[in-house]
Amino acid sequence: MPMLHTVNKSPFYTYTLESCLDRAREGSAVLLIEDGVYSAMRGTPIERRMVEAMKKLAIYVLGPDLEARGMTYDRVVSGVKVVDYGGFVDLAAQHNNVQSWL
Amino acid sequence: MPMLHTVNKSPFYTYTLESCLDRAREGSAVLLIEDGVYSAMRGTPIERRMVEAMKKLAIYVLGPDLEARGMTYDRVVSGVKVVDYGGFVDLAAQHNNVQSWL
Amino acid sequence: MSEAINDVGESVETGESAAGKVKKFMFINRKSPYGTIYALESLEVVLISAAFDQDVSLAFFDDGVYQLVKGQKTQGIGIKNHSPTYRALDGYDIEKLYVEKESMELRGLTTEDLLVPVQQLSRGELSKLIDTQDVVLSF
Amino acid sequence: MSEAINDVGESVETGESAAGKVKKFMFINRKSPYGTIYALESLEVVLISAAFDQDVSLAFFDDGVYQLVKGQKTQGIGIKNHSPTYRALDGYDIEKLYVEKESMELRGLTTEDLLVPVQQLSRGELSKLIDTQDVVLSF
């Protein structure tokens, strides 16, 4: 599979998520980690962007980072898949390459 | 004089400049330092925001940080005042307080 | 938080040399927790400041409002959950906690989602409050 | 850059153990210079990678395009100007430098403003190129 992109910044603090979504190619995956997990939450202006992005990308979010921040799974945007660190490893192994959006 | 605000991030990387300009009160001053100096350059979508902001705020930019980044003074948005470190000290002394937008 | 609290003894002594002056201290919190340590270490300064009998306020806006979200469970990331400390601030006579309404709304949060009682202010009200402070600390 | 260059001797030796394999290395530059050290230290890795006979490319987009702006004069901030090193890359057979057109335009920059000849690619072209790489390094 093509690229796995990781995004670790809040969408309200930096343009990193935008930058990644604007460039990630169809069929790629995006994994939201660390402060990037806020992008996966329902009820924010980012939700629409996520729904739009899922038409061409698979979106994942790291569960332990969600839990740490008090973000419950039922508030995750529908269609975004929650993974644990093992799932992160699987994603990295399944994709040809990993690009970290630092 | 009221608050001196300092902003040290690029307006294309974080929302820090926006956050500051949305909250700085009329009569305050904003000093752009470090990567914040990119906000002072002409010919970007930020220019309009700067011109708008100068209706209620005084905008300064740190010259040594501009020069380091190859940004020449003739490219600075009209109305933005260039200061050196001595000017930064004067601004800090003249205003009642300094708020760093980190 | 343990070392911050232990630290108070030493600090109180220093505080006495500054005795008499009472300033308005505002701690600005604009960053989310855990991704960086600023939220935790900011809280350590807040606790110390209590020992100096200053007029202490905390402002939470932008991603800083995320610091106060309840239900933080950090076992999975292996980092200590420091959020209970916000509930302990009251015991240090630190009671002025302000969140910005606009920052809350943008993130889909209400005061129901927060782990401590806070005063919610509009952007304009909060900015006005910050402008009246003597010392503004950002981390 | 001096220690990076001195470092090559030691590294070449290590490189031999990896002999034979040639991979496509892409260095992603998205951060402006001087505010942080990433631009400088990224360049040090690029120089070392040259000694390993790999297929090395550099992509500059978002604020990374600012790294290549000519006329950088750093005396005023007291930090070493590392920008001349970009001109030296050629001597290390590192010739694949790409800037993203959209990032340049947003910042009001043209290739005339840059200190080295680079290939300007559209966002789509550059993303496609990055997708074909074996190793993608971001700092």
Next chain:
Amino acid sequence: MEFGILINEGPYTHQASDTAYNFAAAAIGKGHKIHRVFFYHDGVNNGTRLAEPPQDDRHIPKRWSEFAKNHNIDLVICVAAALRRGIKDENLAEGFRISGLGQLVESGIQADRLLVFGD
């Protein structure tokens, strides 16, 4: 599969080192190998033996040392970045070694995937 890991940030201040550790531990748990963990930029500060975090917090340098010992992982601190920041043999934690940037490039060549954790 063999993973290479690059850590760009120091301990505690950013989550990068924690995330990298949790990733590496999960990879080992799934039977993968870690080719090397390379510490660059402020990442070199993960290798200090002088850290004494509060007792109720994790000890990041020690956690890496133990991980290296238990799973025979190569932990490499970049010499140039370390000299800039004051990490040397005299304050280096167990299980870390100081070497050149070539070790990072080599990890990119040898490992099946190279993952970067930073700010």
Next chain:
Amino acid sequence: MEFGILINEGPYTHQASDTAYNFAAAAIGKGHKIHRVFFYHDGVNNGTRLAEPPQDDRHIPKRWSEFAKNHNIDLVICVAAALRRGIKDENLAEGFRISGLGQLVESGIQADRLLVFGD
């Protein structure tokens, strides 16, 4: 006027310490006083005596040491932040001292302005 200075970031990685230094030097040049420079978070790493940056680069810890000596400036490293990050008396540069966070609060009380430099 008396300025207090808080530095939140370590040397080299962020410009914060450089900007703070240039500000402090300019303030002294204009006849102002520096009440104290307090180093917190990664800022404590400015106080290492082990740093050996490339010869053609500035030596940030040494620059602070000399500044302190020449102008009698109080350079204080936060003890809690320093313990987390491995800065102790054994690797502390000349002119720095390690003390509690109370020193920062006191600087806020005593100085006319407290300026924060960080990321």
